[in-house]
Amino acid sequence: MKCKITGKKIIPFMSFGKMPIANGFLNKNDFKKEFFYELKVGFSEKFSLFQLDEYPSIKKMFHKNYPFYTSSSNYMIKHFKEYANWSKKYLNSKSKIIELGSNDGTFLKNFKNTNIEAIGFEPSKNVSDIAKKKGIKSINRFFNLENISDLKDFKTNTDLICGANVVCHIPDLINLFNTVDKLLSKDGVFVFEEPYLGSVYEKNSYDQIYDEHIYIFSGVAISKIAAEFDLKLIDLIPQSTHGGSMRYVVCRKNSKKSQSKNVNKIISYEKKINLDNSQFCKNFKNNCEISKKNLKKKLIELKNQNKKICGYAATSKSTTVLNYCNIGPEIIDFITDTTPEKIGKYSPGSHIPIIDHKLFLKEKPDVSVLFAWNHAKEIMNKEKIYKFNGGKWLTFFPRVKVW
Ligand code: TMP
Numbered sequence: 041m042k043c044k045i046t047g048k049k050i051i052p053f054m055s056f057g058k059m060p061i062a063n064g065f066l067n068k069n070d071f072k073k074e075f076f077y078e079l080k081v082g083f084s085e086k087f088s089l090f091q092l093d094e095y096p097s098i099k100k101m102f103h104k105n106y107p108f109y110t111s112s113s114n115y116m117i118k119h120f121k122e123y124a125n126w127s128k129k130y131l132n133s134k135s136k137i138i139e140l141g142s143n144d145g146t147f148l149k150n151f152k153n154t155n156i157e158a159i160g161f162e163p164s165k166n167v168s169d170i171a172k173k174k175g176i177k178s179i180n181r182f183f184n185l186e187n188i189s190d191l192k193d194f195k196t197n198t199d200l201i202c203g204a205n206v207v208c209h210i211p212d213l214i215n216l217f218n219t220v221d222k223l224l225s226k227d228g229v230f231v232f233e234e235p236y237l238g239s240v241y242e243k244n245s246y247d248q249i250y251d252e253h254i255y256i257f258s259g260v261a262i263s264k265i266a267a268e269f270d271l272k273l274i275d276l277i278p279q280s281t282h283g284g285s286m287r288y289v290v291c292r293k294n295s296k297k298s299q300s301k302n303v304n305k306i307i308s309y310e311k312k313i314n315l316d317n318s319q320f321c322k323n324f325k326n327n328c329e330i331s332k333k334n335l336k337k338k339l340i341e342l343k344n345q346n347k348k349i350c351g352y353a354a355t356s357k358s359t360t361v362l363n364y365c366n367i368g369p370e371i372i373d374f375i376t377d378t379t380p381e382k383i384g385k386y387s388p389g390s391h392i393p394i395i396d397h398k399l400f401l402k403e404k405p406d407v408s409v410l411f412a413w414n415h416a417k418e419i420m421n422k423e424k425i426y427k428f429n430g431g432k433w434l435t436f437f438p439r440v441k442v443w
Contacts, residue, residue, distance in 0.1 A: 239284020
């Protein structure tokens, strides 16, 4: 494989096997023509960058029916409100904002009824249309050099370019940073929060690795990449979203903004656990293999006891777990989900039927595998009756546990 920044060859250190598109929920009659690729990962020493080898075309991933709505989680609505409030320290009343991957407008909605001019770039039409209905300026395009020619007022005039769980989706980081360079004001900031390599490694949450997550960043990786584009990393703020994310704050190298103490603190920690070099990769691979063995063993044990097993939430992450561990409908009877686009369909690759979450209690599963483990708190609050009725949860990070 080739490093996506240097173009130099890197040897993948691990394969998760044949994978379908993580969000490629499908009908029965589409099983035969389902698309698969090999999910392999590698590490670039130069940029300390964890990256996928092969990944499907982004048009396959972000299409007119992208089945994810930020506003499907109350926790995420609250998170984006806090994110928006926090970002105001970089803004004045006449600032301009651009959000990348603005989805259904959950973040930008917080700037409505202000003088701040905010626009979102959202390549998936269905979610972009929802944002428009909310009165948000949503451009149904990818954020790149080719798509900003008509944004004259924003050129070198945007105080905040931001995103959440989006930069890791963008294959061409060179084009991305060059686009940011064209738009960012002299003292503006580029802020993004993404699943964090430190959390993936510590929790062994390998399910963050799927086609849409082309990169899993760390502080050290972003500081090196920023420097390559005459930018500097000035803050690192850990986030609890997506099972452990990091917010990166980057500005122009010659900006007067000072660097927070967090940057050195977190980067020193990353160096201590070898996230800046490929030494951690071997451990990570071993941990994934152990996790796979333990999860499969526990599920087979439960099935042999005739337990009815449900998957809770058809998450994109679960596509990696189900396909890497070879778990199908012979083990997991069904998955419940709240998203209309997923209900009535089958999970990618593993072909487990997805049913409406409204049927969750009626179906009385003995055990529910918590695929949306990053939303555990919200789900436990919601599903008290299930537990009260004797239902059990199965979680698998950092280790397999039935409770
Ligand atoms: P994601 O992890 O790929 O973002 O997908 C989250 C999925 O989980 C989405 O389809 C909605 C679903 N979900 C539920 O079904 N119930 C819940 O309580 C939560 C928080 C999410």
